[in-house]
Amino acid sequence: MGRDNARKGNAPTLADIARVAGVSVSTAGRVMRQQDWPVDEELKKRVLQAAAELAYVPNVMARTLRAGAPALVGLVVGNMLDPYYGEIAEAVTKHGEATNKMLVMVCNMQRDPMLELDYCRRLWEHRVAGLILAGGGFDQFSHNGELLDLLDRMERSGVVITTLSPRDIPVPAFCIDNEEAGRIAATDLVGHGHRRIGILTGAIQNRVVEQRLSGIRSVFSKSGVDYRIADSGSGAEWAISSVGHLFDADPDITGIVAVSSATSANVLHAVEATGRTVPDDVSVVSIGGSMLGEWSTPKLTRVDIALDECGRGALDYIAARVNEDDAPVAGPYLPRLIRGGSVTSRH
DNA sequence: TGGACAGAAACTAAATACTC
DNA sequence: GAGTATTTAGTTTCTGTCCA
Structure with a gap:
C-alpha cells in the first residue's frame, strides 16, 4: 500500500506527496489546489498519482492556520431524536454547503443545558467562525447566566452567534413568529x-x-x-x-x-x-x-x-459578518398553513 | 523575457527546552 | 519555580533561480 510511504501513524501530508512525486512541496500544493498555475503535465500526473497512492486529503486545520479564515460553523441542536431538530440540521447543513461553502458541525445537546454549555465551549476551542444555537430553552434559569457569560466571551473573540429560537440571550434570532x-x-x-x-x-x-x-x-x-x-x-x-x-x-x-x-x-x-x-x-x-x-x-x-428559511438566514448572517458584508436582518419569518387531509368540517 | 520550479517564510498556540 | 525561547504541526504564498 502507498500508505506505507507516509509518516508512520500520521495522515499523508503535502510533503509526503512531494517526496513520492519527486517535486517540491510548493509544486505539489499547486497541483492539489487545482489552481490555474502553470505546472508541467508530466509533473502534474506524478503528483496526482502520488496523492492517490497515499490517499491524501488536504488538512483543513493546517489550511485554516495559514489562511486564517475558518469556514466552520457550529450548530447545537436540542435532541437528534426529535424530528424538529433533524429538520433544522438538514436545512442548515444543506445551505452551508450549497451557498456559503461552510462546513457545519452538528452537536446534540440531548436537552441537557450543561451539555449545551460544554458544546459551545468545545466549538469555540475548535475555532468556529459562527455558532447557531438551535436547542435552547430547556432549564434556562439554572444555566442562563453561565451561558450569557460564555457567549459574551465568544463574541468578543470574534465568533458570530445566532439562535433559531426565541431565548433570553442578546443575539439575532432567526425564527418564525x-x-x-x-x-x-x-x-x-x-x-x-x-x-x-x-x-x-x-x-x-x-x-x-x-x-x-x-x-x-x-x-x-x-x-x-x-x-x-x-x-x-x-x-x-x-x-x-x-x-x-x-x-x-x-x-x-x-x-x-x-x-x-x-x-x-x-x-x-x-x-x-x-x-x-x-x-x-x-x-x-x-x-x-x-x-x-x-x-x-x-x-x-x-x-x-419555515425551518429552511430560518437556517438559511442564520448562515447568511454569519457569512456576511465573517466577510464584513452587510448582514441580513433577523426574522421573524411568517408561518403558513399547509393543508393535508387531517381536518374536516363540523358545520 | 517569461514559464516552470524550488526554497523558505509565515500563520497559531501548545509543548518542550533552556536560562536565571 | 518563573519566565523566555524554541520547536512543532501542514499549508499557502512570496521570492529567487534556472533554462529555453
Missing part, C-alpha cells in the same frame, strides 16, 4: 367548526411552546372554544397516554392541536389508539413536522415553521 403559528393552527380548527379541542404541548415547556400556546389561547378565547391542555412528553407511549387523558377528560373533543414537531410525529397513532379515526372522528392540526406530515396517512394539515 410562534404566536402567529399558534393562531394559524387554532384558526383553522375553529374555522372548520370545532369548539371542543385538545392541545398537546410536547415534551418541554420552553419559550417556543409558550408563545405558540399564547397564540392558540387568544383564538380559542375569542371563539368561545372549550379546550384542554396535555403535556405529551416524548415518544409514542407518552403521546398515547396524553391523548387518552384528553378524551377521558372530555370524550366530545373533535379537534387536536399538536404544538411541536415531536408531538405531531405520534398524534395520529395516539388518536387511533383510542378507537377514533382521523379525520372522521377527530381533526388534527400540527405546528411543524413537515416531513412526517407529508408521509403520514392522512397527510397532516400543518403550520409550516
Whole structure:
C-alpha cells in the first residue's frame, strides 16, 4: 500500500506527496489546489498519482492556520431524536454547503443545558467562525447566566452567534413568529367548526411552546372554544397516554392541536389508539413536522415553521459578518398553513 | 523575457527546552 | 519555580533561480 510511504501513524501530508512525486512541496500544493498555475503535465500526473497512492486529503486545520479564515460553523441542536431538530440540521447543513461553502458541525445537546454549555465551549476551542444555537430553552434559569457569560466571551473573540429560537440571550434570532403559528393552527380548527379541542404541548415547556400556546389561547378565547391542555412528553407511549387523558377528560373533543414537531410525529397513532379515526372522528392540526406530515396517512394539515428559511438566514448572517458584508436582518419569518387531509368540517 | 520550479517564510498556540 | 525561547504541526504564498 502507498500508505506505507507516509509518516508512520500520521495522515499523508503535502510533503509526503512531494517526496513520492519527486517535486517540491510548493509544486505539489499547486497541483492539489487545482489552481490555474502553470505546472508541467508530466509533473502534474506524478503528483496526482502520488496523492492517490497515499490517499491524501488536504488538512483543513493546517489550511485554516495559514489562511486564517475558518469556514466552520457550529450548530447545537436540542435532541437528534426529535424530528424538529433533524429538520433544522438538514436545512442548515444543506445551505452551508450549497451557498456559503461552510462546513457545519452538528452537536446534540440531548436537552441537557450543561451539555449545551460544554458544546459551545468545545466549538469555540475548535475555532468556529459562527455558532447557531438551535436547542435552547430547556432549564434556562439554572444555566442562563453561565451561558450569557460564555457567549459574551465568544463574541468578543470574534465568533458570530445566532439562535433559531426565541431565548433570553442578546443575539439575532432567526425564527418564525410562534404566536402567529399558534393562531394559524387554532384558526383553522375553529374555522372548520370545532369548539371542543385538545392541545398537546410536547415534551418541554420552553419559550417556543409558550408563545405558540399564547397564540392558540387568544383564538380559542375569542371563539368561545372549550379546550384542554396535555403535556405529551416524548415518544409514542407518552403521546398515547396524553391523548387518552384528553378524551377521558372530555370524550366530545373533535379537534387536536399538536404544538411541536415531536408531538405531531405520534398524534395520529395516539388518536387511533383510542378507537377514533382521523379525520372522521377527530381533526388534527400540527405546528411543524413537515416531513412526517407529508408521509403520514392522512397527510397532516400543518403550520409550516419555515425551518429552511430560518437556517438559511442564520448562515447568511454569519457569512456576511465573517466577510464584513452587510448582514441580513433577523426574522421573524411568517408561518403558513399547509393543508393535508387531517381536518374536516363540523358545520 | 517569461514559464516552470524550488526554497523558505509565515500563520497559531501548545509543548518542550533552556536560562536565571 | 518563573519566565523566555524554541520547536512543532501542514499549508499557502512570496521570492529567487534556472533554462529555453
